[in-house]
Amino acid sequence: xxxxxxxxxxxxxxxxxxxxxxxxxxxxxxxxxxxxxxxxxxxxxxxxxxxxxxxxxxxxxxxxxxxxxxxxxxxxxxxxxxxxxxxxxxxxxxxxxxxxxxxxxxxxxxxxxxxxxxxxxxxxxxxxxxxxxxxxxxxxxxxxxxxxxxxxxxxxxxxxxxxxxxxxxxxxxxxxxxxxxxxxxxxxxxxxxxxxxxxxxxxxxxxxxxxxxxxxxxxxxxxxxxxxxxxxxxxxxxxxxxxxxxxxxxxxxxxxxxxxxxxxxxxxxxxxxxxxxxxxxxxxxxxxxxxxxxxxxxxxxxxxxxxxxxxxxxxxxxxxxxxxxxxxxxxxxxxxxxxxxxxxxxxxxxxxxx
Numbered sequence: 087x088x089x090x091x092x093x094x095x096x097x098x099x100x101x102x103x104x105x106x107x108x109x110x111x112x113x114x115x116x117x118x119x120x121x122x123x124x125x126x127x128x129x130x131x132x133x134x135x136x137x138x139x140x141x142x143x144x145x146x147x148x149x150x151x152x153x154x155x156x157x158x159x160x161x162x163x164x165x166x167x168x169x170x171x172x173x174x175x176x177x178x179x180x181x182x183x184x185x186x187x188x189x190x191x192x193x194x195x196x197x198x199x200x201x202x203x204x205x206x207x208x209x210x211x212x213x214x215x216x217x218x219x220x221x222x223x224x225x226x227x228x229x230x231x232x233x234x235x236x237x238x239x240x241x242x243x244x245x246x247x248x249x250x251x252x253x254x255x256x257x258x259x260x261x262x263x264x265x266x267x268x269x270x271x272x273x274x275x276x277x278x279x280x281x282x283x284x285x286x287x288x289x290x291x292x293x294x295x296x297x298x299x300x301x302x303x304x305x306x307x308x309x310x311x312x313x314x315x316x317x318x319x320x321x322x323x324x325x326x327x328x329x330x331x332x333x334x335x336x337x338x339x340x341x342x343x344x345x346x347x348x349x350x351x352x353x354x355x356x357x358x359x360x361x362x363x364x365x366x367x368x369x370x371x372x373x374x375x376x377x378x379x380x381x382x383x384x385x386x387x388x389x390x391x392x393x394x395x396x397x398x399x400x401x402x403x404x405x406x407x408x409x410x411x412x413x414x415x416x417x418x419x420x421x422x423x424x425x426x427x428x429x430x431x432x433x434x435x436x437x438x439x440x
Contacts, residue, residue, distance in 0.1 A: 088217075088218060088240030088242070088261050088301070090261075090301055090324045091323075093121065094118070094119025095118060095119040095120040095428060095431070095432060096120075096314065096318060097115070097120035097314060097326075097327060097428065097431060098120060098121040098123060098155065098324055098326040098327070099111065099112070099120060099121065099123050099328070099331050099424075100123060100125075100326045100327060101123035101124060101125035101126075101155060101156075101157030101220065101222075101328075102125045102271060102328055103125035103127035103128060103159075104125070104338075104409075106332065106337055106338045106339050107122075107123060107125050107338065108336055108337070109140035109141040109143075110144060110336040111331065111334060111338070111424055112124055112141045112154060113141045113142075113145055114334075114336055114424035115331070115428060116141070116152025116154055117146050118424070118428035119152075120153070121153045121155050121217075121324075122141065122152065122154055122155065123154075123155035123156075123218075124154070124156050124216075125157050126157060126158050126207060127157075127158065127159040127222075128159075128201075128202065130202070130207075131206055131207055131209055134156070134207060134210045134211070138154065138214040138216060141154055142154070142214070153218060154216035154217055155218035155219070155242075156208075156218070156219050157219075157220045157221070157222060158207060158219075158222070158226075159201075159221075159222050159223050160222065160223045160224035160225065160226050161200075161202075161223070161386065162223070162224070162385075164198075164200050164384050165384070166384065168197065168198055172195060172197070174381070177381060178381050178382070178383050178391055195391070196390040196391065200386060200387055200390070201386050204227075204230070205227075208230060211234075211239070212233060215237055215239060217239065217240065218239065218240050218241075219234050219239050219241050219242075220242040220243065220244070220263065222243075222244045222272065222274050223244075223272075223275075224243075224276045225243065225253060225276075228258070235258070240260040241258070241259045241260050241261075242259060242260060242261045242262065242263055242303065243257070243259045243262060244262075244263045244274035245262050245263065245294065246265050246267075246273065246274055246282065246283065246285070247283045247290070248297050248298075250275075251264070251294045251297070251300075252297070252298065254300070255298055255299065255300055260301075261300050261301040261303060261323065262294055262298060262300050263303045263305050264290045264294050264302050264303065264304050265287075265306055266285060266287025266288070266291075266304070267282075267284040267287075267306065268286065268287055268306040268367075268413050268415065269305050269306030269307070269328070269367065269413050270329045270367050270368065270411045270412040270414075271368075271411040272362070272364055272365070272411075273357065273365040273367070275365070278365065278385070282365075286307075287304050287305065287306035287307055288304070288316065288317070290304075291304040291317060291320045291322050292320050292321060295320070295322070296321075301323035302322050302323060303323060303324045303326050304317035304325050304326065305325070305326035305328070306413060306414075307413050308326070308327050308330070309327070309413075309415045309418040309419070310430075310431065310434050311430070311431040311432065311433065311434020311435035311436070311437070311438060314327075314431060314435050315434075315439055316438075327431075328413065329413040329415065329416050329419060330419060330420070331424060331427065332347055332412065332419060333348060333419050333420065333421040333422075334421070334423060334424040335421075335422070335423045335424070336423065336424050340403075340405075340408060342399070342400070342404060342408055343405065343410050344421070345405065346369050346371075346405045346410050346412075347369070347410075347412060347416050348419065348421060350369060350405075351416070353369050353370045353371070354369075354370055354414075355367050355368060355369055355370065355412050355413060355414050356368070356374060358374045358377060358378075359388070360373060360374055360377030360378075360382060360392075361373070361374075361377075361388070361392050361396070361409040362388050362389035362409070363382055363383050363385035363388030364385035366411060367412070367413060368410045368412055369410040369412050369416065371405060371407070371408070372406035372407065373395075373407045373408075392409075396408055396409060
């Protein structure tokens with residue numbers, strides 16, 4: 087079982103895919119006594135190994151190596167025949183607002199395999215041994231959990247309801263990440279066709295603490311030390327913050343993403359399937375509005391289809407066509423070095439405890 091009380095700070099910097107979680111960000115949070123996380127959802131084994139090595143090299147000393155978390159998606163098989171996917175993707179390309187306008191590079195029509203092999207992705211973890219290994223969207227193979235435990239690596243998995251949490255408990259995990267509906271980024275629900283209970287972070291945390299025996303990490307709408315303290319008071323062993331770290335100096339978020347976070351608080355955040363095919367919460371923009379009534383391919387095929395569009399938008403600093411993942415409280419984000427944010431969170435936690 088992962089020993090949360092051993093952490094100097096009961097704070098986990100959330101794993102965020104797409105280059106946001108740089109080695110510098112992960113190392114800064116770990117050096118400050120929290121858990122620094124990588125979001126390795128789509129990365130190659132080579133990139134995963136390089137990032138783990140880079141983060142470790144930035145740790146302050148051998149006596150204080152910090153805590154690193156490597157996070158992966160548990161992809162589900164795509165059920166459409168390949169020929170049907172190809173035609174559906176071609177049709178879906180026509181729904182993209184810039185496909186026939188400003189976008190001058192061809193959008194990708196995907197072909198199998200549609201997602202990386204988890205066992206291949208995770209091989210560098212067995213070599214470099216981060217302290218924590220976490221999963222989103224479901225339960226990995228039992229052999230992965232067994233191998234992690236054999237190497238002394240703690241395992242956590244995301245739940246959005248009690249049923250998922252109990253399944254995680256049976257799978258032999260060491261802790262559960264309770265993702266509330268307010269959380270930014272991809273919704274961790276196991277089955278996207280199932281009814282989503284849409285529980286708030288605090289309500290879900292309280293339910294899981296009451297009905298599960300594993301430590302619970304609260305995730306969603308946690309932006310400052312008072313929020314962390316509230317999560318601990320609700321029974322959580324730690325709090326996971328993602329949006330709060332997006333505007334840190336070390337964050338790999340795009341310039342437009344940071345600008346929208348800091349200056350476009352009035353837009354609010356909404357849940358969309360438009361970018362990836364799976365429900366995910368981000369800042370409302372032109373692409374999300376356009377895709378409300380459009381055809382969306384299954385995850386992660388939609389993600390591949392929109393990938394080159396998002397890359398183009400990032401290069402041109404166009405926030406209207408990027409996936410600007412953010413939680414409901416993103417208007418409270420602060421721009422500062424990660425070490426300063428961790429120190430500020432600690433101070434706010436102490437004040438809130440008085």
